[in-house]
Amino acid sequence: MTAKSLFSVGFGEFQKTLADLGMPAFRAKQVQEWIFRKFVFSFDEMTNLSLADREKLKAAFPKILPPVEKYLQDRDGTSKVVVKLGDDELVEAVAIPDEDSLTFCLSTQVGCPVGCVFCRTGEMGFKRNLSSDEIMLQVMLLVKRTGKKPTNIVFMGMGEPFLNRKALYEAIDMLTDPQGLGLATRRITISTSGVVEGIAELISRPGEVNLAVSLHVADNATRNTLVPINKKFPLEKLKEAISSYCTHTSRRVTLEVVLLKNVNDQLQDAMNLVSFCEGLLVHVNIVRFNHFPGSNYEPSPEKDEKEFRKILKKAGIAVTVRKSRGQEILAACGQLAGKSDDQEKK
Numbered sequence: 001m002t003a004k005s006l007f008s009v010g011f012g013e014f015q016k017t018l019a020d021l022g023m024p025a026f027r028a029k030q031v032q033e034w035i036f037r038k039f040v041f042s043f044d045e046m047t048n049l050s051l052a053d054r055e056k057l058k059a060a061f062p063k064i065l066p067p068v069e070k071y072l073q074d075r076d077g078t079s080k081v082v083v084k085l086g087d088d089e090l091v092e093a094v095a096i097p098d099e100d101s102l103t104f105c106l107s108t109q110v111g112c113p114v115g116c117v118f119c120r121t122g123e124m125g126f127k128r129n130l131s132s133d134e135i136m137l138q139v140m141l142l143v144k145r146t147g148k149k150p151t152n153i154v155f156m157g158m159g160e161p162f163l164n165r166k167a168l169y170e171a172i173d174m175l176t177d178p179q180g181l182g183l184a185t186r187r188i189t190i191s192t193s194g195v196v197e198g199i200a201e202l203i204s205r206p207g208e209v210n211l212a213v214s215l216h217v218a219d220n221a222t223r224n225t226l227v228p229i230n231k232k233f234p235l236e237k238l239k240e241a242i243s244s245y246c247t248h249t250s251r252r253v254t255l256e257v258v259l260l261k262n263v264n265d266q267l268q269d270a271m272n273l274v275s276f277c278e279g280l281l282v283h284v285n286i287v288r289f290n291h292f293p294g295s296n297y298e299p300s301p302e303k304d305e306k307e308f309r310k311i312l313k314k315a316g317i318a319v320t321v322r323k324s325r326g327q328e329i330l331a332a333c334g335q336l337a338g339k340s341d342d343q344e345k346k
């Protein structure tokens with residue numbers, strides 16, 4: 001059995017333990033400051049705590065961060081951490097360095113209940129929601145690994161963030177807390193498969209969190225098969241929600257489109273997408289399909305992708321193509337599955 005770690009029991013439980021040990025309530029705050037502001041992960045180094053308290057804390061929580069199942073490093077600089085949670089479930093988070101940014105891609109669930117047919121996480125089914133401490137654990141493991149604070153956070157790892165909103169917003173509060181990492185909300189992006197009620201709730205929250213919607217295709221029949229949650233939140237409702245977000249926030253929404261060969265990469269698909277974008281403040285991000293073992297789908301051929309982009313551009317829609325990062329270590333979008341046997345490539 002692995003030694004109890006602070007992050008695997010969570011800060012709520014930690015505070016209770018401190019009270020049981022007869023420590024004042026502000027001790028917990030001091031410990032949090034060491035961890036989230038100074039990136040110190042050992043009680044021995046928390047020098048404003050008395051020696052006696054440090055010993056008591058070490059006895060109660062032999063580790064601050066739980067052991068990492070695996071670190072994988074791609075040749076392109078991307079690193080992925082596979083974390084073993086308190087109940088032995090595995091979850092993944094990815095750090096993507098760029099010229100002057102460092103983006104952490106975080107998971108919100110173990111598996112995912114949405115079950116998109118082209119997604120490795122969807123294929124594994126849904127195990128459970130993560131707690132906010134388990135989301136922050138991913139952040140701190142990546143901080144420890146990279147030695148740096150992230151410049152951007154994207155909720156684009158395993159799971160559907162809007163199906164775990166309580167923990168999602170608690171984690172966002174911790175990320176933006178000036179006493180913690182102090183990130184600006186506009187540095188944070190939530191990616192959703194189209195949970196309309198989640199978009200509505202985001203609008204009502206303070207801050208400038210960015211929204212990305214994994215649209216993929218703009219006709220209900222095809223989207224029902226690719227992204228099954230479309231049956232619950234069809235395109236008409238989704239468009240309304242996106243429109244409302246744009247109106248309320250004046251922020252541009254990213255529509256993500258994974259192009260799959262002969263599935264959603266044809267002329268009619270591009271035209272449907274153009275109609276969907278009409279009247280919306282959006283930008284389309286074409287994502288190359290990342291293949292994973294056992295998938296029946298294939299990426300759209302380059303010439304079809306080019307043609308697809310041309311149609312969007314001609315209609316005046318801003319289009320980008322997302323660089324795929326961390327593909328070799330299965331750290332790219334849709335390749336995360338919480339498996340410890342993914343190969344490390346040096």
Ligand code: SAH
Pocket residue numbers: 118119120155156157158159160161191192193213214256258287288289290291333334335
């Ligand atoms: N559940 C949320 C966020 C996690 S998925 C969502 O679906 O938006 C993050 C992104 O990866 C989504 O845009 C998703 O559509 C995309 N994705 C899933 N499987 C993929 C694959 N095999 N190749 C490329 N992108 C994929």
Ligand code: SF4
Pocket residue numbers: 112113114115116119120121122123157158159160192193214334
């Ligand atoms: Fe879930 Fe997103 Fe994967 Fe769909 S693409 S199964 S919503 S993680």
